[in-house]
Amino acid sequence: MSAEQAAGETRTMNMIQAINSALDVSMERDEGIVVLGEDVGYFGGVFKATEGLQKRYGKTRVFDTPISECGIIGVAVGMATYGLRPVPEIQFADYIYPALDQLVSEAARLRYRSAGEYTAPITVRTPFGGGIFGGQTHSQSPEGIFTHVAGLKTVIPSNPYDAKGLLIAAIEDNDPVIFFEPKRIYNGPFDGHYDRPVAPWSRFPESEVPTGHYRIELGKAKVVREGGDVTILCYGTMVHVAKGVVEESGIDAEIIDLRTLVPLDIETVAASVKKTGRCVVVHEATKTAGYGAELSALVQEHCFHWLEAPVQRVTGWDTPYPHSLEWAYFPGPVRLTQALKRVMQD
Amino acid sequence: MTGRNLPPLSLHVPEPTFRPGDEADYSSFPVPVAGAVRRPEIGAAPAEMRDLSYDMVRVLDEDGAAQGPWDPRLSPETLLKMLRSMALTRAFDERLYRAQRQGKTSFYMKCTGEEATSIAAAHALDYDDMCFPSYRQQGLLIARDWPIVDMINQIYSNSADRLKGRQMPIMYSVRDANFFSISGNLTTQYPQAVGWAMASAARGDTRIAAAWCGEGSTAEGDFHSAMTFAAVYRAPVILNVINNQWAISSFSGFAGAEATTFAARAIGYGIAGLRVDGNDALAVYAATQWAADRARSNHGPTLIEHFTYRAEGHSTSDDPTKYRSADEGTKWPLGDPIARLKKHVIGLGIWDEERHAAMDREVAEQVKAAQREAEKSGVLHDGLKQSFDPMFEDVFETMPWHLEEQREQMLEERKAAGI
Numbered sequence: 001m002s003a004e005q006a007a008g009e010t011r012t013m014n015m016i017q018a019i020n021s022a023l024d025v026s027m028e029r030d031e032g033i034v035v036l037g038e039d040v041g042y043f044g045g046v047f048k049a050t051e052g053l054q055k056r057y058g059k060t061r062v063f064d065t066p067i068s069e070c071g072i073i074g075v076a077v078g079m080a081t082y083g084l085r086p087v088p089e090i091q092f093a094d095y096i097y098p099a100l101d102q103l104v105s106e107a108a109r110l111r112y113r114s115a116g117e118y119t120a121p122i123t124v125r126t127p128f129g130g131g132i133f134g135g136q137t138h139s140q141s142p143e144g145i146f147t148h149v150a151g152l153k154t155v156i157p158s159n160p161y162d163a164k165g166l167l168i169a170a171i172e173d174n175d176p177v178i179f180f181e182p183k184r185i186y187n188g189p190f191d192g193h194y195d196r197p198v199a200p201w202s203r204f205p206e207s208e209v210p211t212g213h214y215r216i217e218l219g220k221a222k223v224v225r226e227g228g229d230v231t232i233l234c235y236g237t238m239v240h241v242a243k244g245v246v247e248e249s250g251i252d253a254e255i256i257d258l259r260t261l262v263p264l265d266i267e268t269v270a271a272s273v274k275k276t277g278r279c280v281v282v283h284e285a286t287k288t289a290g291y292g293a294e295l296s297a298l299v300q301e302h303c304f305h306w307l308e309a310p311v312q313r314v315t316g317w318d319t320p321y322p323h324s325l326e327w328a329y330f331p332g333p334v335r336l337t338q339a340l341k342r343v344m345q346d
Numbered sequence: 347m348t349g350r351n352l353p354p355l356s357l358h359v360p361e362p363t364f365r366p367g368d369e370a371d372y373s374s375f376p377v378p379v380a381g382a383v384r385r386p387e388i389g390a391a392p393a394e395m396r397d398l399s400y401d402m403v404r405v406l407d408e409d410g411a412a413q414g415p416w417d418p419r420l421s422p423e424t425l426l427k428m429l430r431s432m433a434l435t436r437a438f439d440e441r442l443y444r445a446q447r448q449g450k451t452s453f454y455m456k457c458t459g460e461e462a463t464s465i466a467a468a469h470a471l472d473y474d475d476m477c478f479p480s481y482r483q484q485g486l487l488i489a490r491d492w493p494i495v496d497m498i499n500q501i502y503s504n505s506a507d508r509l510k511g512r513q514m515p516i517m518y519s520v521r522d523a524n525f526f527s528i529s530g531n532l533t534t535q536y537p538q539a540v541g542w543a544m545a546s547a548a549r550g551d552t553r554i555a556a557a558w559c560g561e562g563s564t565a566e567g568d569f570h571s572a573m574t575f576a577a578v579y580r581a582p583v584i585l586n587v588i589n590n591q592w593a594i595s596s597f598s599g600f601a602g603a604e605a606t607t608f609a610a611r612a613i614g615y616g617i618a619g620l621r622v623d624g625n626d627a628l629a630v631y632a633a634t635q636w637a638a639d640r641a642r643s644n645h646g647p648t649l650i651e652h653f654t655y656r657a658e659g660h661s662t663s664d665d666p667t668k669y670r671s672a673d674e675g676t677k678w679p680l681g682d683p684i685a686r687l688k689k690h691v692i693g694l695g696i697w698d699e700e701r702h703a704a705m706d707r708e709v710a711e712q713v714k715a716a717q718r719e720a721e722k723s724g725v726l727h728d729g730l731k732q733s734f735d736p737m738f739e740d741v742f743e744t745m746p747w748h749l750e751e752q753r754e755q756m757l758e759e760r761k762a763a764g765i
Binding site: 034060061065068070074076083084098101110151173219263264 | 555
């Protein structure tokens with residue numbers, strides 16, 4: 001932790017405030033950083049992540065855009081080519097598809113196809129995940145689409161402290177990064193018990209966020225709970241679901257918050273599974289060909305002889321996100337508990 | 347629904363005027379009079395110049411004389427430099443097309459008949475203005491005097507290819523010539539050019555951007571996103587549409603040309619639009635210069651439709667006689683851009699047939715010499731000339747573990763297989 005810890009004062013922040021602080025600190029240090037997206041300027045974003053930035057840094061560095069994700073990312077790539085370091089916001093990850101060509105065929109491949117002549121150091125911030133009654137167009141988790149693309153990095157924080165340090169590292173990274181923000185935990189660590197109130201971040205130590213500059217290295221997972229019986233691989237909101245289930249079930253699980261999906265911290269993953277001999281992969285995204293399939297395959301490749309049981313996947317179902325039945329879709333405590341029991345039986 | 351006495355609906359699927367076997371006949375095509383179109387002030391409001399999206403800016407008349415307010419009054423040096431760049435581009439295309447047919451590379455694309463749209467534009471821009479080309483703008487590099495041997499190395503994917511054999515032939519990237527990396531995905535460069543121009547404006551720079559796409563790919567969403575952003579932020583950018591009538595085998599009607607012009611796409615966005623005779627180097631120069639002056643004076647973007655004709659196939663991979671009339675090109679009513687500029691400079695008394703023939707020999711020799719030089723570094727099909735090392739590089743700035751692992755695996759598997 002010491003390398004990650006920033007000196008100086010801290011303040012209690014929720015995830016939105018931490019993300020806002022990351023943008024503020026970064027923009028203060030580097031004039032080349034520009035923020036663009038739908039409603040991000042005067043209004044400060046629909047989730048308020050960019051609040052106050054336009055007032056502080058001016059309209060040519062923080063500005064609203066037309067409702068055109070293709071345009072937002074295409075323009076960001078062009079600005080990066082000029083020498084700026086754009087941080088576009090896609091208002092909901094569900095809206096990112098019109099920008100796919102610009103992300104997949106352009107930003108991701110620019111360094112390779114031009115042999116380094118041109119690069120696209122952009123960080124695309126986008127809220128993702130369900131649990132807010134957003135239906136099928138405000139709930140999706142499309143990270144697997146991006147982890148499949150050569151040349152993109154995919155980062156997902158699970159708490160305010162990590163969100164700020166990872167976002168600063170993403171912005172300063174010279175490769176394009178998709179930064180998925182689990183919007184269900186913007187205000188507090190939701191553990192999947194939708195019938196209970198969620199405690200605000202201020203009650204948790206991860207809300208003590210340095211006000212200054214610090215980075216959390218991309219590609220480094222974090223063991224959030226040490227345990228000996230089974231390894232739970234998760235990220236974003238699911239970290240808190242896993243913590244809640246482990247606390248309630250009494251199973252001595254090791255919980256790993258991946259934080260970066262590409263590049264993945266395979267060493268931490270493999271070391272844990274070799275220790276526990278069992279593995280459950282949890283994500284909110286649909287199951288088939290999801291990132292959990294990649295994790296499952298990697299665990300099998302790296303830890304086959306240590307495995308006591310088949311790797312279990314706890315994921316969203318392979319359906320669109322249903323509005324009224326979202327708690328039947330969301331891979332919550334009931335399903336994770338059963339998966340842990342299954343993996344422990346074998 | 348009941349009781350309506352209407353014929354059944356019918357779907358309109360566009361069909362070009364001429365197909366293989368038809369004799370191309372352009373007698374009903376109204377050739378616009380050179381010099382007849384007005385030239386607005388560079389700060390003119392887009393709403394005040396909508397007629398220019400339907401008319402056609404032409405400078406060179408039938409006799410090769412420059413006419414009207416769009417005559418850019420270029421120096422003899424500039425005129426002859428443009429002529430030479432166009433001749434060199436044509437010679438380059440012929441030679442490299444043949445190289446593909448000889449099996450020296452996988453693919454090639456000519457710009458024959460369209461040379462003016464790149465070369466005259468490049469001359470009207472400043473060298474440090476940023477170009478976001480499509481795949482048929484080799485003329486930009488040649489006009490900017492980029493060494494053609496470097497272009498051939500790329501086409502051959504040989505050991506001297508700066509792009510390390512990663513890109514299909516002609517997908518150049520030349521940062522030193524302010525020439526963006528070419529994408530095979532169409533019109534992605536349009537919003538990028540707008541973004542580059544927005545950045546330049548935001549930073550108080552003086553450089554502008556220019557982008558090129560074909561008329562067929564104006565149907566892509568990127569085109570319309572770019573137009574919206576360009577209009578909204580008044581980006582200092584020139585958006586060129588090369589209307590060469592054909593998108594592989596689909597004629598311009600499939601991009602909407604039956605109903606309107608491509609320059610008129612500007613009107614709905616509130617952008618200045620110009621429609622230009624793309625085979626008239628002086629008209630292309632003048633329109634580009636107008637748009638560049640406009641952009642540099644904070645008056646915003648211009649959409650320029652270059653009305654031209656793709657005299658050859660789309661690429662080495664298609665045979666145009668299979669889908670269009672064979673004599674369309676020779677009967678094209680707006681002529682050939684090189685022949686027309688040649689006639690102009692001869693008319694001015696600064697050029698003659700002998701010098702032209704000598705120039706053609708010189709550029710052919712120049713291409714041959716560059717080709718010989720490039721072939722010292724190999725050609726695509728004489729074995730793998732590229733080192734394996736860079737194959738996994740530049741995916742990211744630093745190579746992550748999974749690519750290191752895959753590189754080692756590839757080398758081990760090849761070794762085990764004895765290759």
